[in-house]
Amino acid sequence: MKNFIEVQNAEMVFTTKKGRFHALREIDLTVAKGEFVTLIGHSGCGKSTLLNLIGGLTLPTSGVLLCANREIAAPGPERGVVFQNHSLLPWLTCFENVHLAVERVFGPTESRAQLDARTQAALELVGMGPALQKQPHEISGGMKQRVGIASALAMEPKVLLMDEPFGALDALTRATCTTSCSRSSHAPRAQS
Ligand SMILES: Nc1ncnc2c1ncn2[C@@H]1O[C@H](COP(=O)(O)OP(=O)(O)O)[C@@H](O)[C@H]1O
Ligand SMILES: [Mg+2]
The missing domain is CATH 3.40.50.300 (P-loop containing nucleotide triphosphate hydrolases)
Known part of the structure; x- marks a missing residue:
């Protein structure tokens, strides 16, 4: 390989x-x-x-x-990072936080509707569909972590770098997220 x-x-x-x-x-x-x-x-x-x-x-x-x-000289969209401590912008909703990442990668080539659909799909994948319009201060630490995971997955990176990404999640949510990440069409593909 x-x-x-x-x-x-x-x-x-x-x-x-x-x-x-x-x-x-x-x-x-x-x-x-x-x-x-x-x-x-x-x-x-x-x-x-x-x-x-x-x-x-x-x-x-x-x-x-x-x-x-x-x-490797700087961050790049081919390398998605999920941080140990969630790093959301506090003044944006969950949807807007993920949308920022999606726009950065797909903004130049896709329509607004496509960007919105990508954002929504990634958040639903980690079970955050019901909390799209909530702001970081309105959700738990584990939910913030899931938004961070959604951001990374939504960018469809070629490699996903995760720093203890499930540490803040309870056991049940952790199992669901892990399964979603590995089965999803959004799962990263190590391809050149
Ligand atoms: N910015 C920094 N300045 C000084 N020391 C640091 C910095 N970042 C990490 N370290 C030190 O480097 C070591 C490795 O840290 P880290 O990579 O965070 O460990 P781990 O993730 O394995 O727990 C630790 O001793 C930590 O204190
Ligand atoms: Mg560490």
């Missing part, structure tokens, strides 16, 4: 008040098309740091990160 994500000898050093902190050292990772990879490790071992590098949210101190043979 062809490698889709490649991390080669990545290092991440943070500059803190107490000096340099070496968070990642000599990290090599390859993820092939269609492969499902889980990073497991104790709290603080560097999982989020590595995910942020692959997402292009931060750049490594040294080493190379590639997505489909292109260097």
